Amino acid sequence: MTSRSHNQGATLPIGHDPTPQRTIPTAVELRETYHNRLDTEIDRAMTAFQDLIASCEISDRTSNARAEYQTQVEAANLANSADQLLRLISELKIAAITQNIPEIKSENRTMQVFFDQTGRKMLKEILTLRDETAKTLRLLEKHYYESSTTWYPDQPSPEPSQ
Incomplete structure (x- = not known):
């Protein structure tokens, strides 16, 4: 199939662009x-x-x-x-x-990976700290409720039993 170009008297195949392609320098x-x-x-x-x-x-x-x-x-x-x-x-x-855009993108990707790894590490540490704090709090509550002597902050501290 061919079509006739309006600018030229030549016959060109359909889909053929008569303008030259610009190459990127x-x-x-x-x-x-x-x-x-x-x-x-x-x-x-x-x-x-x-x-x-x-x-x-x-x-x-x-x-x-x-x-x-x-x-x-x-x-x-x-x-x-x-x-x-x-x-x-x-x-x-x-x-x-x-x-320098490719260099900047590469640097951004490197920094993003670093921050993602750091974020995951910090989240893991925060979750570990949360679990340890909850465990310690449960232990302290257990000792508090199981203790025979109840001590209140406005009273003098109880004497240790021997």
Whole structure:
């Protein structure tokens, strides 16, 4: 079965996407791309700054107005280069965060296992303590009710029988 694409005059099989598939870049490719962009943006900023300094030098007093406009243009170029550099830095921060997501997930899983084990251990200890406390309380109650002498806290303690 074939269908006709509206954008092209070609016949394509049904289910075939005429748009090319985007591949996800690897970390090395991303690093290389960002490194190249960073170099380019720094070069642009340096060139804009050098041009700004060069346009500020007055060589002829009669061309002062033209030099002033040239200085404004170069200052705008420098501001644009700085803006692009800040955007690149922002992208690098986002990329650094997203690249570490698998590491963060792994660390979270490790911590979750640790806390689960610690929680189970603490629950076991609490239950053991509860059982020991209940056992001791029953023993104390037994001794209290079986004792021949009843002692109350506001009375002096009974003398031990010999």
